[in-house]
Structure formats: C-alpha cells, structure tokens
Amino acid sequence: MLELLTSTGNTPFSVALAVVVLLAALQVVGLGDLAAGDVDVDVDGDMPVDAGLMSLVGLGRIPFQMWLMILLSLFGVVGLVGQSALAQMTGSALSPWIAGPVAAAIGLAGTGYVSRPLSRILPRDETTAIDLSALIGREAQIVIGTARPGHPARARTTDHFGQVHHVMVEPDNPGQAFVENEKILLVRRDGDVFKAITRGDHYLPRLD
Numbered sequence: 001m002l003e004l005l006t007s008t009g010n011t012p013f014s015v016a017l018a019v020v021v022l023l024a025a026l027q028v029v030g031l032g033d034l035a036a037g038d039v040d041v042d043v044d045g046d047m048p049v050d051a052g053l054m055s056l057v058g059l060g061r062i063p064f065q066m067w068l069m070i071l072l073s074l075f076g077v078v079g080l081v082g083q084s085a086l087a088q089m090t091g092s093a094l095s096p097w098i099a100g101p102v103a104a105a106i107g108l109a110g111t112g113y114v115s116r117p118l119s120r121i122l123p124r125d126e127t128t129a130i131d132l133s134a135l136i137g138r139e140a141q142i143v144i145g146t147a148r149p150g151h152p153a154r155a156r157t158t159d160h161f162g163q164v165h166h167v168m169v170e171p172d173n174p175g176q177a178f179v180e181n182e183k184i185l186l187v188r189r190d191g192d193v194f195k196a197i198t199r200g201d202h203y204l205p206r207l208d
Helices: 001-008 008-027 032-039 051-056 065-089 096-119
Strands: 139-144 153-158 164-173 185-188 193-198
Touching: 008 065, 008 096, 008 185, 032 153, 065 096
Parallel strands: 164 193
Antiparallel strands: 139 153, 139 185, 153 164, 185 193
C-alpha cells in the first residue's frame, strides 16, 4: 500500500487523499471554518456562471467543504484503483497527466451523484453567492470583539435563505458601542463594513 501511495504516477491521488485527511482533522479540532466554511463569496451578474453545470456536479447542493472532501476522495480512490489495476494488467500505469483528468472527470460525476441525496438532508452551503447588500435590514449578533465607530467587530447574521454570514460591523451612531453577544440591526453598508444600530434589549434583565 505504501508503495502504491508513494509511486510517482500516483502523486496527485495521494496528495488529494492527504488533503481529505487534513480537512477531516481540522473539523475534529473545530478549525474547519478557517479552512473553507467561513468565507463569503460576493458574486454579481458580471461573472458568468453555468448554473446547470454547477448543479450537475453537485456544487452548491451541500456545504462546500463536504463537497470538496467527497470530490477529492473520489478523485484519489478512482486514481489509485485505476492505476493499480492498469499496472497489473499491462505492467505499467498511465502518466498522471493522463490519469489525473480521467479521474477528475469520474470524480466530478460521482460527486454530483452523491450530492443529490445528501442535499435533501443537509443544509445548503453557507457561502452561496449573494449580493451582501441583501443583508441590510437583517438582525446580527456580535461574536468577536467590541464594535465602536471606526473599530468594527465581527458579527454573525443569516440571509433570507437561512445561510450564515460573518461580517464586520460598527455602530452607525457616534458614541455607541456593541459588545459580544449583543444583537443588532444592520442598516447600511459602507464598503466591506456594515453599519448597525442596537436592538436596545441587551442590557434589559432576563426573565429566564
């Protein structure tokens, strides 16, 4: 097995499986968001996207990191099994420049096939492209830091699809500050920073 994984012709497939192991390890230790799941993609109509092709390969049906792990797993397994079988039958494996694209095509098709049933039981990707201005008017919650005018803090909000976004927020009014866990309302966007107002109930006594 070690010889199969370290063979020069199998390098792309071994690397793909190593990346899967790394992503799985990051999920276990709670750092998965840093790897893939915590980046908002702001795409508008200027970028042509073949939605039919994306749907065919399963992209957008399930969270991106899971989609990537399935794709890399299939690519690696198909490549290694195919190269091993070919070497046994003919005495030599294909060049990775030939085997790689073939395994990638099979992997993409397989990922699309696997993603369809998974999409029925899993939430869609948190990073589905939307115009971030659509978040204006949404409620958010400060998750890291204290937001002051000129010093934004990190906040978590959801779009109208229920997908999570992390944005930088600062008060819209001078003299205000938002502390961690405080709930706020996004009222406008200034570049990459959202302006917000407090909901006004953070310091009220809780009844529970």
